[in-house]
Amino acid sequence: MAVLALDLGGTKLASALFDEGGRILKRDAVPLEGKGGGDVGLLIQSVVRRFRGDGRHIDAVGLSVPGIARSTTGTVWAPNIPGWDDYPVIDDIRRIVPDTPVVMDSDRACCMLGELWLGKARSCTDAVYLAVGTGIGAGILCGGKILRGAHDIAGSIGWMALDRPFRDPYGETGCFEYYASGEGIARLTRECLEEDEGYAGQLRRVSESELTAHHVFTAYEDGDPLAERVIAECIQYWGMAVANLVSLFNPEKIIFGGGVFGPALRFLSAIGDEARRWAQPISMAKVRLEASELHGNAAIHGAGFLALKSVSHDNAS
Amino acid sequence: MAVLALDLGGTKLASALFDEGGRILKRDAVPLEGKGGGDVGLLIQSVVRRFRGDGRHIDAVGLSVPGIARSTTGTVWAPNIPGWDDYPVIDDIRRIVPDTPVVMDSDRACCMLGELWLGKARSCTDAVYLAVGTGIGAGILCGGKILRGAHDIAGSIGWMALDRPFRDPYGETGCFEYYASGEGIARLTRECLEEDEGYAGQLRRVSESELTAHHVFTAYEDGDPLAERVIAECIQYWGMAVANLVSLFNPEKIIFGGGVFGPALRFLSAIGDEARRWAQPISMAKVRLEASELHGNAAIHGAGFLALKSVSHDNAS
Numbered sequence: 001m002a003v004l005a006l007d008l009g010g011t012k013l014a015s016a017l018f019d020e021g022g023r024i025l026k027r028d029a030v031p032l033e034g035k036g037g038g039d040v041g042l043l044i045q046s047v048v049r050r051f052r053g054d055g056r057h058i059d060a061v062g063l064s065v066p067g068i069a070r071s072t073t074g075t076v077w078a079p080n081i082p083g084w085d086d087y088p089v090i091d092d093i094r095r096i097v098p099d100t101p102v103v104m105d106s107d108r109a110c111c112m113l114g115e116l117w118l119g120k121a122r123s124c125t126d127a128v129y130l131a132v133g134t135g136i137g138a139g140i141l142c143g144g145k146i147l148r149g150a151h152d153i154a155g156s157i158g159w160m161a162l163d164r165p166f167r168d169p170y171g172e173t174g175c176f177e178y179y180a181s182g183e184g185i186a187r188l189t190r191e192c193l194e195e196d197e198g199y200a201g202q203l204r205r206v207s208e209s210e211l212t213a214h215h216v217f218t219a220y221e222d223g224d225p226l227a228e229r230v231i232a233e234c235i236q237y238w239g240m241a242v243a244n245l246v247s248l249f250n251p252e253k254i255i256f257g258g259g260v261f262g263p264a265l266r267f268l269s270a271i272g273d274e275a276r277r278w279a280q281p282i283s284m285a286k287v288r289l290e291a292s293e294l295h296g297n298a299a300i301h302g303a304g305f306l307a308l309k310s311v312s313h314d315n316a317s
Numbered sequence: 318m319a320v321l322a323l324d325l326g327g328t329k330l331a332s333a334l335f336d337e338g339g340r341i342l343k344r345d346a347v348p349l350e351g352k353g354g355g356d357v358g359l360l361i362q363s364v365v366r367r368f369r370g371d372g373r374h375i376d377a378v379g380l381s382v383p384g385i386a387r388s389t390t391g392t393v394w395a396p397n398i399p400g401w402d403d404y405p406v407i408d409d410i411r412r413i414v415p416d417t418p419v420v421m422d423s424d425r426a427c428c429m430l431g432e433l434w435l436g437k438a439r440s441c442t443d444a445v446y447l448a449v450g451t452g453i454g455a456g457i458l459c460g461g462k463i464l465r466g467a468h469d470i471a472g473s474i475g476w477m478a479l480d481r482p483f484r485d486p487y488g489e490t491g492c493f494e495y496y497a498s499g500e501g502i503a504r505l506t507r508e509c510l511e512e513d514e515g516y517a518g519q520l521r522r523v524s525e526s527e528l529t530a531h532h533v534f535t536a537y538e539d540g541d542p543l544a545e546r547v548i549a550e551c552i553q554y555w556g557m558a559v560a561n562l563v564s565l566f567n568p569e570k571i572i573f574g575g576g577v578f579g580p581a582l583r584f585l586s587a588i589g590d591e592a593r594r595w596a597q598p599i600s601m602a603k604v605r606l607e608a609s610e611l612h613g614n615a616a617i618h619g620a621g622f623l624a625l626k627s628v629s630h631d632n633a634s
Contacts, residue, residue, distance in 0.1 A: 126467040149567025150443040156597035159564035161557035240478035247476035250466020280473035
């Protein structure tokens, strides 16, 4: 058996052919080069066609998408791909492989499924994949199934309300994402730079428009006080979010991934300490906070698992 | 078919015999009178024996418990019943009706199931029952199933972190419950009375030890400014909690119950307004906030539904 996994991101389309044991038989990646609408559909079709042309039978196709995967219509809302408000991507793929099951889910759900298949959540029934990168999202496994919600929008954890009172800029991204995403870390640092006129450290020498979370992590390594302040604040938000996941979902594990975790993994034990202050104590004592080991490959593994499950008898999730 | 539903609370044990359409054939309630441990077990046994003695066949027994219902062991942790740290209540009931299915769940899960069976959540696959009384808990329905978590402690929403930084008293109850439960409203009012020495309104005339949320609601009705301030603060917390439920679970409905909703139902639209500022906007636009119509009977209906499902073929939840 072989399944084709596609991981559509905001800037590239990664693809991999998996056997049922999770071995990657072949993989590829192509840049989107700013394409939108039907052009992205054509790109996906060309990749599927190429894999099919290899002569190897493809038993199913799984797709991870960067947005809302509408399970009833097979369409996608992807904010970073122009023209993908309700794009019928499943139809596009079916035109190339008409007799093959085609399944999809959101990238956060796929990351969770990837961890369930071959990562840190193997044998878990209840777990959360917390993805902190440019934005923040969560793939949530409850009783062995991915939490979808009534309209496939569950897990929008970037919108979590964590600090009163409401401030208008939260309306763009959500409170948690506003502060504790990669973008949020840079934003918070710019705010601190503006306020703290006396600060003359290394972050002052980075041009405002180029400042990223990675500058802040490097400065933190060097003992920079402004970076330390920003990180301390983020640890509070990450800890509160972890606490809320623990109190609501009582998961066995929370798995940290995305570009920020990454470098912020060194704060995992501090995040646990902060979470312990807030969370339901019995539930908190039992959860484990862990780093993804699939790194950037969690979503494509999840897409592969999704495809595999669509043709196997064990539809666990 | 007839099923026996038992609703064990902190102060009484309610019981009802349901037919499969949800009609109550007979009901009863007995006070616990401060009993604990095995005495509560004996009381439950005597109630089951009495219903069985009526000559009518009981097809299943469902039990709602005020704490953690451990699904693997059939034991219960109930903080308000002395000696119920890990009490084997299912064994007690089985001794009276050895050939009958006996099932149980937490009161918050049972409230959600009651609403699913005969209340506001009929036909829902994704919904939340938010119980605000002395404490706060949530029964959560995801994809047609009750969210249990890895150790049956999911839905501990009273522990939700909603306001930085952490304060020590949150460690007893959780941040959300500290402010926005019935107890929390009274506590917040006492704090405001202490701070606002100039206030000479009606709440000043209630003795501190007797002050309850109901005094605050009455004062609010009369336009009392301190009550208005307390309620405005609670609306913020309730709104943030609703927002977080909406962003994480994407439910069709959030159903408000418990002693506080009740009188606080008049604030439902203000709570919605506050939630709209924080929540994932697509998900928020689709959710409906509604009042329970089963009132104090949601849990016993849920226990009945649980029993019914254990003997029917449609094990939807």
